Amino acid sequence: MVSRSASRSVKEQIADELRAAVLDGSLAPGDRLPTEADLIERHQVARNTARDALAMLVNEGLIVARRPHGYFVRDRQRMDYRPQSDLSVHPADAPQDVFLTEQGLAGREPSQSIDVSIVEPPPEVAKRLKLNPGEFAVVRRRVRFLGGEPFYSNDSFFPLPVVQDTPIMAPHDISRGANRVLADHGHVQVKATDEIFVRMPTPDEVKRLDLAPGTPVAVHIITGYGPSGEPLRCVLNILPGDRHVIIYDRPGYPLDQDGAE
Amino acid sequence: MVSRSASRSVKEQIADELRAAVLDGSLAPGDRLPTEADLIERHQVARNTARDALAMLVNEGLIVARRPHGYFVRDRQRMDYRPQSDLSVHPADAPQDVFLTEQGLAGREPSQSIDVSIVEPPPEVAKRLKLNPGEFAVVRRRVRFLGGEPFYSNDSFFPLPVVQDTPIMAPHDISRGANRVLADHGHVQVKATDEIFVRMPTPDEVKRLDLAPGTPVAVHIITGYGPSGEPLRCVLNILPGDRHVIIYDRPGYPLDQDGAE
DNA sequence: CAGTGGTCTAGACCACACC
């Protein structure tokens, strides 16, 4: 039973109790939690207090409300995401793109939506492509699905002059790989940087990727540069936190960092 | 003014209005938002409705409540975090560890707390170290600070037999680097994997790293292996999402992935 | 129809920092 004089508030005590049950496994993924009415009864509190406690766990990403069925422990099945999985260009006869070829094994059917348009890119991208306000980029906006569920979004931005009159502007898969197309048109990439950071999703992203409340995203940005340092492309990936593990294999010895002292 | 019949609820409409002001810059980082009383007055709603709207933005990580001053737009200054910044062992005369040497440049004073103990590691770590329940590991738990603020936590776990009677068990900086110490004791690492995933923090992490509500974390796990594939160390880094950009520089051409099609 | 969570109201008392 709750104590009204403890240093922790009543809603925190209720939340603590439920959180502990989730973390120690006595409430397993998929299990149903007590209903709001149960908590009101058990702890003798007002409904909002019980709701506040549950809302804390929802915002921690531990549980999800499925009206009108109740609150349930979330199930996280993370798939591997390997940013450097393919450091070489595709063989010219590769049947389809990296995502489509690699994910098939997981047993879930890969698919994707594509949408190509000319836009003024968001500031994050404009900065990396060194575009001034008013300058345009071609964007191939995609959502990759696995088994019908959105897996991540992948938006590739190209400066307009770079891709004018290339197949990149057509809303289809590019089996040879966009990098090869770029190279064929005289734009060879010689360097790229990966940046990854973490934040809560925008409402747009919540809708596009069907994110549950309490789900953060990783933003993965790849910027590719030509021989004279000019940016040629900028890829903006949004990875839902409950669906991905980003994996880098570190080749070679010796290694020392981070744990290094 | 809000509409009570729209498809979006009242709290969502209020949240939308405030969110738009934050995102388009008319409310800049550090600016104070309208008080709850302001919103009640302006939108003619109950206090909880106004609070619900503000709570949405708090959980999105956009604003923070500073009682009794009001709600303020959050300011995110992300520092670079380079997991592969040092792929070689330190020169034997390196004065201090990677973090301490690298971060000084940023103008903020680096420091850290260290705590060494013998524990049964958390399941995430035990799995990677291939430890059975009941088997122990030595952990060096650290929090790295920049300018007095917690920057990230760095917990290095070693199987007990590997580090018994080595300087790793002493609660001090190891200037030569833990990897060299391991190597000197016959445990040479030949391979490592990096895994990064994203989630909301546990209450413990919130306290240890002084995280604001709505701040997700990146979990960065490095596992190092010996010549016969035996795990020698597991480093568990918790990176607050509002403080880090993880950067990988991709050497060499050709590159093709993710944006590849 | 019954039970679930979602939204909203109208009040109360509290802790805290600043004046």
Place this chain on the structure above:
DNA sequence: GTGTGGTCTAGACCACTGG
């Protein structure tokens, strides 16, 4: 003291899904 957000209560009506 005054004003801020934090907690809590006690109710109301609604939307959705399942039996």
